Amino acid sequence: MSKQKIIKDTLRIHSIESFGTHDGPGIRMVVFTQGCQFRCLYCANPDTWDPSGGREITLDEIVQRAIEEKPFFGKRGGVTISGGEPTLQRTMLIKLFEMFKAEGINTALDSNGRLLNDEVKTLLSLTDYLLLDVKHMNDDWHHRLTGLSNKSVLEVAAYRECTGLPMWIRYVLVPGWSDQPEFLHALGQHFQHYKSIQKLEIQPYHRLGVHKWEVLGWEYKLNNVEPPDGEQIDKAASIFRQYFNEVVIN
Numbered sequence: 001m002s003k004q005k006i007i008k009d010t011l012r013i014h015s016i017e018s019f020g021t022h023d024g025p026g027i028r029m030v031v032f033t034q035g036c037q038f039r040c041l042y043c044a045n046p047d048t049w050d051p052s053g054g055r056e057i058t059l060d061e062i063v064q065r066a067i068e069e070k071p072f073f074g075k076r077g078g079v080t081i082s083g084g085e086p087t088l089q090r091t092m093l094i095k096l097f098e099m100f101k102a103e104g105i106n107t108a109l110d111s112n113g114r115l116l117n118d119e120v121k122t123l124l125s126l127t128d129y130l131l132l133d134v135k136h137m138n139d140d141w142h143h144r145l146t147g148l149s150n151k152s153v154l155e156v157a158a159y160r161e162c163t164g165l166p167m168w169i170r171y172v173l174v175p176g177w178s179d180q181p182e183f184l185h186a187l188g189q190h191f192q193h194y195k196s197i198q199k200l201e202i203q204p205y206h207r208l209g210v211h212k213w214e215v216l217g218w219e220y221k222l223n224n225v226e227p228p229d230g231e232q233i234d235k236a237a238s239i240f241r242q243y244f245n246e247v248v249i250n
């Protein structure tokens with residue numbers, strides 16, 4: 001009798017965090033996936049970039065862990081898939097989100113919006129909250145900051161708006177790079193009539209990941225950039241408040 005090899009569905013991840021309160025509503029289990037196409041100059045997790053790095057975990061293991069943590073999620077919490085960039089593993093994530101749905105677990109997806117195809121659309125239909133990272137409204141600056149264009153990011157946002165499902169916009173505020181008032185206004189003007197946007201989160205630039213760049217032997221190009229002070233953050237928030245009902249500092 002021939003032995004049949006059973007191949008299990010797996011996801012390649014960097015790490016899993018329990019009781020997260022910064023990535024979506026309520027208390028959440030946060031899965032950081034491996035692989036990213038962007039090269040953000042401020043990336044705090046450059047060790048997630050390599051799609052073949054990290055470790056493999058079966059979908060069953062992830063769901064089992066989420067079921068164990070479900071009592072802590074409360075009414076609003078659930079699971080957030082972050083990265084890296086999760087949509088690189090969209091085929092598996094569709095299966096994973098279907099499994100979460102079957103267990104009544106709320107799903108959030110934190111994405112850089114690099115890709116919009118039929119599979120990503122299916123994944124988005126299973127995503128209760130899309131946390132969309134808009135790195136810059138100006139395409140030249142977006143290129144400078146991430147190495148790639150913001151065109152797809154705006155397409156993902158427009159698609160989400162068509163579906164009517166909730167979305168949060170996340171914006172990393174980097175002094176001298178992404179705090180130009182004219183581009184903050186441009187972002188507000190672009191999205192101000194979107195009904196799907198529940199809130200805009202400002203994520204002040206920080207330097208917590210710099211040591212990882214050093215370990216990897218890579219040059220950290222923002223060495224002379226300091227995190228924004230309270231006044232700089234308030235200034236950006238007051239611009240965004242002209243366009244969005246809810247603006248929070250995360």
Ligand code: SF4
Nearest residue numbers: 036038040043084112
């Ligand atoms: S999108 Fe996120 S993981 Fe990718 S390079 Fe930018 S900050 Fe890092």
